[in-house]
Amino acid sequence: MSFASLAEELRNGPSSGTLAALPYAAYLGLHYAVHGRELVLSMPFAESLVGQPFPPRLHGGTVAGLLEITATATLLLRLPRDEPLPQVKPVTVTVDYLRAGQPQDTFAAAHVNRLGRRIANLSVIAWQEDRDRPIAAAHMNIMLDRD
């Protein structure tokens, strides 16, 4: 799957599914669901995501990966449909870890703070049982390469 077909799938495809065609997203086992204008990604718990065995806690890197992919996919969904799709490249990501990741399913959703010509800035949170008790928050600057 190309980047363009991912954008196509998110915009016009079924309102939920897996990100099976993106190797790293598939490796994390990510699913997506579009609720109105919002995209929610989920990362079902799997033993291979554990970063601390006793007691089991998610590896912070898995949560960061979920946050990054959620931000990028949300950006794709927000880009104007009548313009050629730019290449998107992460420039910076800052992750704040708020709570330990329990051995449970994790969800994430992003907000586009600014969509400029060259840079998009997004905030993204991850939560488990309760969206009002996020386990991690991140902000990202993503470059839009329109050549």
Place this chain on the structure above:
Amino acid sequence: MTGPVAADEKLRRFVDSFLLGIPHIKALGIRYRGHGRGWAELELPYADHLVAYPDAAHPDGGIVASGAVLTLMDSVGGFSVMTGANKLQPLATLDLRLDYLRPATPGESVIGRSEVHKLTRSVAFVRGVAHNGDPARPIAHMTGTFMFTAGAAQ
């Protein structure tokens, strides 16, 4: 900070077995490279399932996903804090920032190095770099803070 400690085979095996006890590190195939007082290096071998976009036509096709690099840097950051504190103790990442300077080279391992630049009783500040073998050509710079969690309610 003292000078580099030669990573002899016995030490390498000990650290590798410790790392293999962490499921996500084992799953990604992250390996020990070396450490000394206040610094550590780990290596993420290239694998097809870690790339962001598989198609060769994409400008970033075959490049290791930034999330996998972040996992490497989180892991090596925590490892460097343990070497700085000179003990294995529970840690939590408070925050981690990555500046993506250039794409990783397809097919090559990513090496992560982290150094502790300030250690307090409860917080450790680290800086690190990810590269493909030449630290002068970094893929990413990392800044992180870690907290010692022993005795604290999670």
